[in-house]
Amino acid sequence: MTPLQPRNANVLAFHIENTSGLTPYLQLVQQITHALRLGHLKVGDRLPTVRDVAAKVAINPNTVLKAYRHLEVQGLLVSRPGRGVFVAKELAGPSAHDQASLRRALLRWLSQAEDAGLDAEGMQALFANTVRQFIQDQAEAS
Amino acid sequence: MTPLQPRNANVLAFHIENTSGLTPYLQLVQQITHALRLGHLKVGDRLPTVRDVAAKVAINPNTVLKAYRHLEVQGLLVSRPGRGVFVAKELAGPSAHDQASLRRALLRWLSQAEDAGLDAEGMQALFANTVRQFIQDQAEAS
Amino acid sequence: MTPLQPRNANVLAFHIENTSGLTPYLQLVQQITHALRLGHLKVGDRLPTVRDVAAKVAINPNTVLKAYRHLEVQGLLVSRPGRGVFVAKELAGPSAHDQASLRRALLRWLSQAEDAGLDAEGMQALFANTVRQFIQDQAEAS
Amino acid sequence: MTPLQPRNANVLAFHIENTSGLTPYLQLVQQITHALRLGHLKVGDRLPTVRDVAAKVAINPNTVLKAYRHLEVQGLLVSRPGRGVFVAKELAGPSAHDQASLRRALLRWLSQAEDAGLDAEGMQALFANTVRQFIQDQAEAS
């Protein structure tokens, strides 16, 4: 793993959920943007090949291609024919320290929620609802 | 608010986001199930008419109808022709007390996240990522 | 053809040439951008349906769709599901007067070229070559 | 410049544009045929080596090789192993006199177009559109 040989993005754990209602290629797009935002992917990193992803998550290669192209249009990835797809730009995210701290706090909250009998769906419902309220409050306060 | 005059569910705040990638009728379905889960909608409550919703969020009435039908099939709503659509069943959710407590804790977390410079998208990214990790940890522990 | 009923873009004459070396969907993209640049398409105009174009030029609907999406990403078109695809933005081009004048001058030039025995390919070769020279001269002069 | 020592084709200015939509090897093919048609390359001229071209325009040598092969198949070039690639046949083009005249006329037109505010893309759009019209008129007249 030399500087000239971009590190492979082995952090990525692609997964498709058919129950989410979100169209498969957008699920990939979202997972990649999340990785970019959380610093799991850095500029120059090479993404897994289209064929690898397709085989791993059991979808059609064209669907993966579409996700990559979508992000390429947004300037986040660049595709170098014959060599692979690479990260072109990162997204602003929290510092590593802040992120670790926020993540710990969130895990505590999740434990509480679980103790209160919430399942994953319930946690997401409450989160979505509360974020929405939070953002509205911010908007009104300003 | 007599039993014959069911309270109107004026708590619902329907909203469609075209950027979410989720198809419109599923956004409505999700918002209603969330309301059911969080106790914002009770059995017997009357939902706004198809026409009202369609006008409010600027989509085709058929799209609203489809969302109502979807929930009717699941037994969560019942349509009483000529009188409206009503809640038929609630979903298990946290007690009012737990919910208030969790919501407060979450609002504190959101404040922290905001102080760390995260925008809404960043918060969602971190939440999604952490929930996933949390669930995996649970699965492995069991 | 009222203002509320956007005029149909009956000016467009889509055509695919297999000899050009240019990939089909890019040929469509080019033809549309040209039409936008020359004022043949105005904001609000509705483009022919995907199926119509596909039938007319004898290519796969998905290929047409790809061209439309390409232009949508660039913000030149907007797709309104169930209603069609519309022009969202025009491109800067010459005034109608200048355009007519330039076109006349160009037609005279083409006549000369024809008299000199050039075929279409020869005209394009000479044009491409001369434009390149012209642009380089401009660059050097500045 | 003896017959045994063929003049080197230093007139050629290879260039690859990734935005053109035309595949790289076809861009080379086109540039060479243009040069043949405009008399910039004469029978017996030696083309730059594959390696030189590859280095100059920063593409893979195989891509250059493919372009040369393509023209060899058409009988326009001949490869003499160990000695290089040579022009085997010229293409019919305008006489030197006509060409100079046409080029001057075209440069005047380009100046006008520039004065009218057109950029290179706009000139090409107008040219493509007008040539098409011109050819159709010819076809109908005959």
Place this chain on the structure above:
DNA sequence: GTGGTCTAGACCACA
């Protein structure tokens, strides 16, 4: 009927 997505498989261009 509109556009949009997914699949499957073939073929091409590039390294």
Place this chain on the structure above:
DNA sequence: GTGGTCTAGACCACC
């Protein structure tokens, strides 16, 4: 072997 394009046909969401 890499990504990129085209085709064909099925299915869905929306109007």
